[in-house]
Amino acid sequence: xxxxxxxxxxxxxxxxWFPVRRMETCEKCKACITACPTDAIESNQHIVNxxxxxxxxxxxxxxxxxxxxxxxxxxxxxxxxxxxxxxxxAHNKNNILKGVTFTEKETLELLIHEIDEPYTGSLKNxxxxxxxxxxxxxxxxxxxxxxxxxxS
Numbered sequence: 050x051x052x053x054x055x056x057x058x059x060x061x062x063x064x065x066w067f068p069v070r071r072m073e074t075c076e077k078c079k080a081c082i083t084a085c086p087t088d089a090i091e092s093n094q095h096i097v098n099x100x101x102x103x104x105x106x107x108x109x110x111x112x113x114x115x116x117x118x119x120x121x122x123x124x125x126x127x128x129x130x131x132x133x134x135x136x137x138x139a140h141n142k143n144n145i146l147k148g149v150t151f152t153e154k155e156t157l158e159l160l161i162h163e164i165d166e167p168y169t170g171s172l173k174n175x176x177x178x179x180x181x182x183x184x185x186x187x188x189x190x191x192x193x194x195x196x197x198x199x200x201s
Contacts, residue, residue, distance in 0.1 A: 087121050
């Protein structure tokens with residue numbers, strides 16, 4: 050899952066816009082707020098502050114802000130902690146599709162990879178299969194390093 054925004058200068062017909070709201074079950078549930086590793090979910094509204102969301106930060110070039118706890122990192126791209134704990138998503142726990150799996154050798158290649166150099170054939174194909182664009186390779190390396198620091 051990626052958070053994206055699109056802008057256009059095309060005229061837009063009036064449509065059935067609705068005010069921002071949350072599910073009724075969210076009124077008493079705080080699971081997502083508690084699970085969010087960057088405190089990106091506003092407790093009074095259950096709305097995600099995308100500038101604090103780890104999914105956004107994982108896809109933003111440069112160093113992570115100092116306020117992001119090193120223990121917050123839990124995936125190379127994305128986060129989904131708020132979705133994983135949501136009681137309304139419990140029925141989806143078994144609907145997760147297995148993605149691309151990297152071998153230890155391929156992971157090592159990612160870690161020592163020079164940004165301007167091409168990846169080897171199998172690794173190149175696997176990265177392409179993930180949908181991660183080539184312009185995200187710097188973030189991929191940065192995120193992998195930070196994630197592995199949490200594991201060791």
